[in-house]
Amino acid sequence: MIHGKYQTIKLDVEESDVLxxxxxxxxxxxxxxxxxxxxxxxxxxxxxxxxxxFIVEHNGSESVINTIPLDVNL
Known part of the structure; x- marks a missing residue:
């Protein structure tokens, strides 16, 4: 999930991409x-x-397992 200044964007992540x-x-x-x-x-x-x-969804509920601040210019 990406939190922007005006919106939140939920992205699907494949298990094989997580490390x-x-x-x-x-x-x-x-x-x-x-x-x-x-x-x-x-x-x-x-x-x-x-x-x-990083959010894990299980049985309709979400749990945040890690947060990474983006305090640099991309």
């Missing part, structure tokens, strides 16, 4: 996720993205 990075933190390549959901980095910039959340 544990060198710091032991859950991660996935944003370019791959954007492409598979038919978006680009230009879309990400237009959303004025502030943070990315």
């Amino acid at each position: 544990i990075n060198a710091d032991g933190v859950l991660d996935c390549p944003i370019d791959t996720v954007l492409r598979k959901n038919k978006y680009t980095f230009e879309d990400l910039n237009n959303w004025l993205a502030k943070e990315v959340q």
Whole structure:
């Protein structure tokens, strides 16, 4: 899920795209996720993205398992 300044965008992520990075933190390549959901980095910039959340959905409820602030210019 990407939280922008004016909207929240929910993106599907395939399990095969999720990894544990060198710091032991859950991660996935944003370019791959954007492409598979038919978006680009230009879309990400237009959303004025502030943070990315990893959400697990189970039985109709959502749980945030990681949040990554985007405090850099993309």
